[in-house]
Amino acid sequence: MTDLASPDRLNEARTALAEAMALHEQGDLAAAERQYRVALAHGYRAVEILPLLAGLLGRLSRPEDALVAWDELLATEPDHAVALHEKGLTLHWLGRSDAAIAPLERxxxxxxxxxxxxxxxxxxxxxxxxxxxxxxCFRRALALQPDNLHLRHQVRRLGSGAVPFWHIPMMNDAPRNDAFEAAIKAAIAVAGPDARVLDIGAGSGLLSLMAARAGVRKVVACEMEPLIAEMAQTIVAQNGYAGRVTVHAKPSTELAIGAELDAPADILVSEILSSDLLTEKVLDTFEDAHRRLLAPDAIVIPRAATAMGCLVASDNLADYVFVGDVSGFDLSAFTAFGPQRLPIHGTMTGWQRLSDDQELVRLDLTQKKHDATLARLRIPVTASGRAVGIVQWMHIDLWEGVTFDNHPSGYHDGGWLQVLHSFPEPIEVTAGETLDIAVGHDRITLILMPLESG
Ligand SMILES: C[S@@+](CC[C@H](N)C(=O)[O-])C[C@H]1O[C@@H](n2cnc3c(N)ncnc32)[C@H](O)[C@@H]1O
Structure with a gap:
């Protein structure tokens, strides 16, 4: 409402605005706010004053009040781009990020x-x-401002944040890649170029590209991380295989025959096993694929995966998982929170084996259903020492005569890490004795638990 009909009121409003702007410039924000509000109370030039007032309230660290001012402006000018932008920023500042998106998008x-x-x-x-x-959005902003270092940093940060640190070493792991390619070629030689190939967990698209290069006419790939799937599509096209490889940005559990696949697949290729054999969804993924997406006699690559391991002593690794006296205090209770599984890499080599290699758990990936298992494994101790746990690695069987593993004696800094499965507390063992371990899995994690020593 405006009360500017009388010249006196108009003059009052003008004077208040002029004073407010001068005070604002001098940095007397409290007084400036009062004068802006006087001018606004007269209904004077609200569209120009409200942004000034809102900005001032922001500087006074009063985001709620600033928000009221932006909303007042938007009530009369709903498409005021600056007000929408600032409203979004203010909501974000207030921690209301979900609500900030709509005004910023507008x-x-x-x-x-x-x-x-x-x-x-x-x-x-x-x-x-x-x-x-x-x-x-960052990429669009960067296209408008190619020299903006903040935008360049954010584009890299988000891209790299979408991909775990082991992904590129895994891609650079030539023995792994060669083993997969040998198995894929052998399978396609048997099944023929019309075989339908399904690649679960495409990553960069590497295994799909190998299948296409081996001569197969149709590969359907899926990748559940959308940014990685988008990159796989780009890479497939850059390598000239877009006509034969289709990448779907979804988990395999959302693929269907009659939609992404025109018929059940004859060959499944996948590399979704984690360094410790199981992650949350691996068995669900294979079971779902067998049940809905694969021909009954489909070739599965890899066809089996085995967790291998040996008993180890290590002062170095003990410091990662156990705590005792610290600065004269007994902090040993905190060991209950120590890592049960500790991925170890090429630099964490300070451990000694106390047993020969043991087969811990084998998964037949051609099997349609997997139940949780638990069994007693009697490990002969070959050297005396303080056992901190079992260092575990993987062995995969891809095709007749084609295997791959990350045995610690010859494999460092690839995509797969060895994993220490720590004991709840160290166990003194003596050469010639045996140590009984419960080994198995609960479908989502490997279980390795000492039963008794003796
Ligand atoms: C270890 S990487 C392997 C990438 C690629 N196949 C290779 O061998 O270079 C596994 C990828 O599978 C994806 N993934 C895991 N489970 C999946 C599923 N059920 N459906 C689709 N993608 C999956 C992950 O997001 C990850 O990018």
Whole structure:
């Protein structure tokens, strides 16, 4: 409502605004706010005053009040790009990131060439975990401002954050790649070029590319991490196989015959086993694929995976999993929170074996169903020492005569790590005796637990 009909009121409003702006410039923000509000109370030039007032309230660290001012402006000017942008930033500041997205998206739609708004939308999207959309916004902003180092940093940060640290060493692991390619070629030689290949967990698309290069006409791949799936599509196209390899950005459990696959697959290739054999969904994934996506006699690569291991002593690794007296205090109770599984890499080699290699758990991946298992394994102790746990590695069987493993004697810094499965507490063992271990899995983790020494 305006009360500017009388010249006196108009003058009062004008004077208040002029004073407010002068005070604002001098840094007397409290007094400036009062005068802005006097001018606004007269209904004077609200569209120009409200952004100034909101900005001032922001500087006074009063985001709730700033939000009221932005909303007041948007009530009369719903498509005010600056107000929408600032409202989004203010909501984000208040921790209301979900609510911040709509005004920021609208601001970007109204002002599509504004890299700052795009960058801010991306920050908020990343904050709420919508990383793929965030990356697209950062990329659009960077295209508008190619020299902006902040944007370049964010594009790299989000891209690399989508991919675990072991992914590139895994891709560079030539013996692994060669083993997969040998098995894939052998399978296609048997099944023929019309065999339907399903690649679960495409990553870069490498195994699908190998299958296409081996002559197969149709590969359906899926990758559940959308940013990685998008990259796989790019890589497949860059290598000239887009006509034969299709990458779907979804988990295998969301594929269906009659949709992504026109018929059950004759060959399954996948590399979704973690260093400690099982992650949360591996067995579910294989069972689901057998039940819904594969021909009954489908070739499965790899066809089996075995967790291998040996009993170890290590002062170095003990310090990662056990705690005792510290600075004269008994902190040993904290050992209950020590890592049960500790991935170890090429630099963590300070351990000694106290037994020969043992087969711990074998998974037949051609099997349609897997139950949890638990059995007693009697490990002959070959050297005396303080056993801290079992160092475990993987052996996979890909095809007749084609195997691959990350045995610690010859494999360092590839994609797979060896894993220490620590005991709840160290156990003194003597050469010539045996140590009984419960070994098995609960479908989602490997179980290795000492039963008794003797
Ligand atoms: C170890 S990487 C292997 C990548 C590629 N196949 C290779 O060998 O270079 C496994 C990939 O599988 C994906 N993945 C795991 N389980 C999946 C599933 N059930 N459906 C789709 N993708 C899956 C992960 O996101 C990851 O990118």
């Amino acid at each position: 601001a970007c739609a109204l002002d599509p060439d504004n890299p700052t708004a795009l960058g801010n939308l991306a920050v908020v999207l990343a904050d709420v975990g919508r990383n793929q959309e965030a990356l697209h």
